[in-house]
Amino acid sequence: MTRYILQRLLSAIPVLLIVSLVSFLIIWLVPGDAASEMAGPTASIEEIERVRQQMGLDRPFYQQLLQWYGQLLQGDLGHSFLLNRSVVTAIAERAPVTLSLTLLALFIMIVLGVSSGVLAAVRHNTWVDQSLMTFALLGMSLPDFWLGLVLIYSFAVLLGWLPTGGYIPFSEDMLGWLRTMTLPALTLAFTQMGLLARMTRSSMLEVLRQDYVRTARAKGLPEWLIIAKHAFANVLVPVVTVTGLSVGILLGGAVVIESVFSLPGIGRLIIGAILRRDIPVIQGGLLLTASAFVFVNIIVDILYAYLDPRVRYEHS
Amino acid sequence: MKIMRFTSSMRGFCCALALLSGNLASAQNMGGDAIMAQQAQPPTLDAMTTSAQASRNINLHIYETLFARSENATPIPDLVESFTLSEDGLTYVFSLRQGVLFHNGKEMQAEDVKASLERYAKVGASAKIMEPVAGIEATGPHEVTVTMSHVVPDFIGQLSSPRAPAVVIPAEEAAKEAGKIEIIGTGPYEFVEYVPDSHVKLKRFENYSPNMNYTERDGFGGRKTAYFDTITIRFMPEGGARTAALQTGEVQFLEQLPAAAAQRLQDNPDIKIHEMTPWAFQTIFLNASQAPTDNIKVREAIQIALNMEEIMAISTDGLYRLTHGWQHPGTVYFAGDIGQELYNQNDVDRAKQLLAEAGYQGEELVILTDNSFKNHNDTAVVAGEQLKAIGMNVSIKVVDWPTALATRAKPEGWNAWTLMMGIEPYEGPYGVVGFFVGDNNFQFEKDEVLENEYQVLNTSLDLEVRKQAFANIQKRLYEKFYAIKVGDVGIYQATRSNVVNYKPYRIPRMWDVWFE
Numbered sequence: 045m046t047r048y049i050l051q052r053l054l055s056a057i058p059v060l061l062i063v064s065l066v067s068f069l070i071i072w073l074v075p076g077d078a079a080s081e082m083a084g085p086t087a088s089i090e091e092i093e094r095v096r097q098q099m100g101l102d103r104p105f106y107q108q109l110l111q112w113y114g115q116l117l118q119g120d121l122g123h124s125f126l127l128n129r130s131v132v133t134a135i136a137e138r139a140p141v142t143l144s145l146t147l148l149a150l151f152i153m154i155v156l157g158v159s160s161g162v163l164a165a166v167r168h169n170t171w172v173d174q175s176l177m178t179f180a181l182l183g184m185s186l187p188d189f190w191l192g193l194v195l196i197y198s199f200a201v202l203l204g205w206l207p208t209g210g211y212i213p214f215s216e217d218m219l220g221w222l223r224t225m226t227l228p229a230l231t232l233a234f235t236q237m238g239l240l241a242r243m244t245r246s247s248m249l250e251v252l253r254q255d256y257v258r259t260a261r262a263k264g265l266p267e268w269l270i271i272a273k274h275a276f277a278n279v280l281v282p283v284v285t286v287t288g289l290s291v292g293i294l295l296g297g298a299v300v301i302e303s304v305f306s307l308p309g310i311g312r313l314i315i316g317a318i319l320r321r322d323i324p325v326i327q328g329g330l331l332l333t334a335s336a337f338v339f340v341n342i343i344v345d346i347l348y349a350y351l352d353p354r355v356r357y358e359h360s
Numbered sequence: 361m362k363i364m365r366f367t368s369s370m371r372g373f374c375c376a377l378a379l380l381s382g383n384l385a386s387a388q389n390m391g392g393d394a395i396m397a398q399q400a401q402p403p404t405l406d407a408m409t410t411s412a413q414a415s416r417n418i419n420l421h422i423y424e425t426l427f428a429r430s431e432n433a434t435p436i437p438d439l440v441e442s443f444t445l446s447e448d449g450l451t452y453v454f455s456l457r458q459g460v461l462f463h464n465g466k467e468m469q470a471e472d473v474k475a476s477l478e479r480y481a482k483v484g485a486s487a488k489i490m491e492p493v494a495g496i497e498a499t500g501p502h503e504v505t506v507t508m509s510h511v512v513p514d515f516i517g518q519l520s521s522p523r524a525p526a527v528v529i530p531a532e533e534a535a536k537e538a539g540k541i542e543i544i545g546t547g548p549y550e551f552v553e554y555v556p557d558s559h560v561k562l563k564r565f566e567n568y569s570p571n572m573n574y575t576e577r578d579g580f581g582g583r584k585t586a587y588f589d590t591i592t593i594r595f596m597p598e599g600g601a602r603t604a605a606l607q608t609g610e611v612q613f614l615e616q617l618p619a620a621a622a623q624r625l626q627d628n629p630d631i632k633i634h635e636m637t638p639w640a641f642q643t644i645f646l647n648a649s650q651a652p653t654d655n656i657k658v659r660e661a662i663q664i665a666l667n668m669e670e671i672m673a674i675s676t677d678g679l680y681r682l683t684h685g686w687q688h689p690g691t692v693y694f695a696g697d698i699g700q701e702l703y704n705q706n707d708v709d710r711a712k713q714l715l716a717e718a719g720y721q722g723e724e725l726v727i728l729t730d731n732s733f734k735n736h737n738d739t740a741v742v743a744g745e746q747l748k749a750i751g752m753n754v755s756i757k758v759v760d761w762p763t764a765l766a767t768r769a770k771p772e773g774w775n776a777w778t779l780m781m782g783i784e785p786y787e788g789p790y791g792v793v794g795f796f797v798g799d800n801n802f803q804f805e806k807d808e809v810l811e812n813e814y815q816v817l818n819t820s821l822d823l824e825v826r827k828q829a830f831a832n833i834q835k836r837l838y839e840k841f842y843a844i845k846v847g848d849v850g851i852y853q854a855t856r857s858n859v860v861n862y863k864p865y866r867i868p869r870m871w872d873v874w875f876e
Contacts, residue, residue: 080762091488137556196600207608306594316401319762
């Protein structure tokens with residue numbers, strides 16, 4: 045297992061290098077740069093050029109690329125053109141927002157998604173099953189930004205229960221954090237919850253038809269025990285697969301949700317950097333996101349081995 | 361010999377009024393955290409290095425300039441007490457107001473002003489305004505002498521512009537590179553924190569030195585009083601969320617309220633909606649170096665074909681004014697009816713005839729626009745449909761804003777470009793005409809008539825001569841069709857009902873307003 049993990053980690057290095065190179069190339073080829081943003085929308089060409097020189101953006105492409113990789117080898121992701129701080133600092137400042145949003149959304153998604161999937165399977169072909177699956181389909185179909193605005197209107201404007209947006213750090217005020225995070229996390233979770241619920245349901249239905257479940261029932265075990273102990277353990281592998289994929293999708297979805305709910309997270313950092321051509325931040329942000337994907341995939345692979353004793357990577 | 365003397369008028373009278381207004385002010389409420397929501401976050405809080413609106417909204421609470429713009433956009437003294445201009449128009453002597461403190465407690469002196477102006481010449485986003493400056497000297501603790509290499513009639517106007525404001529900062533900060541300064545000014549609010557993507561927080565500067573030469577706020581200048589304890593400027597990219605936050609009372613000020621939301625909320629007793637018309641020009645620039653718009657007849661056909669009312673009604677959601685002028689009506693340089701006969705014609709037959717005379721063979725007309733500003737995009741779409749109706753082969757190229765700017769800066773790849781210009785017409789004629797002159801003019805065709813008239817505008821000390829020069833420029837624009845004035849755009853700003861004495865302006869001003 046250790047060897048496998050090391051192999052996976054090593055194989056991630058070229059992936060991350062390619063990600064950073066391609067993103068650098070793409071952003072370089074797209075017209076416009078941070079100097080235009082800094083100088084303002086109606087600045088003249090001379091004004092933009094002056095700012096460009098001040099920012100060092102008039103240097104050749106290869107020089108900027110080599111400098112970036114040189115810094116990367118020293119663990120330095122560079123300095124933001126526009127935020128007046130290092131990229132590492134900018135990411136570190138926002139990481140708690142995106143991480144807590146993703147984890148809370150993941151928690152809601154797993155609890156509600158798995159429980160509704162199990163319930164739908166157990167109450168197969170009843171109104172409960174049909175209602176839950178309709179709800180799941182709705183979640184998968186609704187655009188997250190629209191759902192976010194509907195939730196803001198319902199829970200903030202009409203009911204006044206929760207704020208429309210903003211962020212209060214967990215360390216400052218736990219209740220305040222929960223109040224600001226509830227609507228964005230619900231919005232984010234809702235779209236993935238449907239997928240998880242459907243996957244859990246179909247896996248559970250398959251498991252419930254297995255011989256060992258029939259045997260357990262024949263032994264006279266209570267139904268809840270059969271579901272919770274014998275069936276559920278075998279549902280977990282597909283559930284973990286979907287959850288692992290969802291983490292990536294949730295991180296991506298956070299980009300939109302952070303804008304709707306005015307959350308100062310990594311998604312908004314990257315979008316803002318793209319719109320303003322803040323290349324070091326784009327590079328750093330994409331590298332971090334790609335790393336998160338790779339890391340989550342490795343964790344999912346490791347979890348497979350723990351959940352299913354038949355999976356042994358050494359033999360493969 | 362100094363023959364022209366300008367001082368803040370009626371000073372004694374003003375002081376008396378100031379005392380009176382001081383008494384009145386005691387009835388007003390101090391305190392509270394005012395929260396304003398705006399769409400974008402500032403690229404920097406180093407005020408002189410950027411002309412971004414998002415920065416201006418914040419910076420003009422922190423920093424002040426030697427001269428500011430009044431309520432009707434004319435220059436008025438701010439940090440300057442009075443000034444003289446020599447007979448030859450080349451030497452300005454600025455007497456500074458005394459006892460003005462920076463947020464770090466230091467008194468503003470001539471050396472700070474000298475260092476700030478010299479820094480502006482190096483890193484200012486509109487540094488070209490300093491090019492005619494031959495020398496800046498501190499000729500006394502509170503006196504600065506600026507010598508010009510040639511006459512610049514609008515020098516004070518340029519120094520007073522809020523576009524990329526020539527703010528005064530401590531000399532030790534002025535020695536630093538762009539973006540590396542401590543945020544220290546002389547304004548009514550001082551900087552507390554900037555959390556990117558979240559907010560900027562300011563607090564009332566308790567040792568603020570209001571300009572006692574005035575009785576009340578006046579544009580960006582006048583006598584400013586900070587009533588709020590703190591101001592929080594939140595960055596909320598989503599328009600619906602900003603409106604919702606105003607409805608719930610989480611924010612009390614909105615930089616801009618969408619017209620549709622303004623109509624929906626007009627009967628809401630908790631919200632006051634403030635209209636600000638005109639706010640900006642909606643324009644379409646035409647590229648005179650790229651076929652088919654390199655043909656003046658084609659450009660004229662476009663001018664004659666367009667239905668400005670339809671474009672403005674759609675692109676502004678109904679808040680607009682139809683005017684042909686390249687200056688706002690009622691301002692000093694407004695050039696009357698010149699060009700009006702060519703404005704908003706929507707004459708399809710005449711436009712088709714002009715295309716035929718031009719020998720137009722269906723060449724592609726690329727309208728460049730962006731998806732960042734609704735007005736730009738809507739203008740392109742509606743104008744594009746109208747131009748298709750006269751038989752043009754229209755292609756609309758929608759890109760993001762930085763790409764649009766970069767594409768526009770090249771002579772190829774576009775024929776028409778939609779731009780809403782806000783601060784330039786507010787500043788007066790120079791910013792507007794600046795688009796059309798010089799080697800890097802936006803139409804990619806150097807026009808000698810425009811160059812000559814711009815020279816007059818820039819050198820004559822006689823206002824009437826300058827007004828005539830601008831009138832000639834407007835006439836020329838309607839002869840050469842380098843750009844099309846579509847109309848004047850308005851905006852809505854909004855506050856909660858408990859905000860007292862708010863008056864809409866170029867930025868949501870947080871001074872001289874208070875909570876009920």
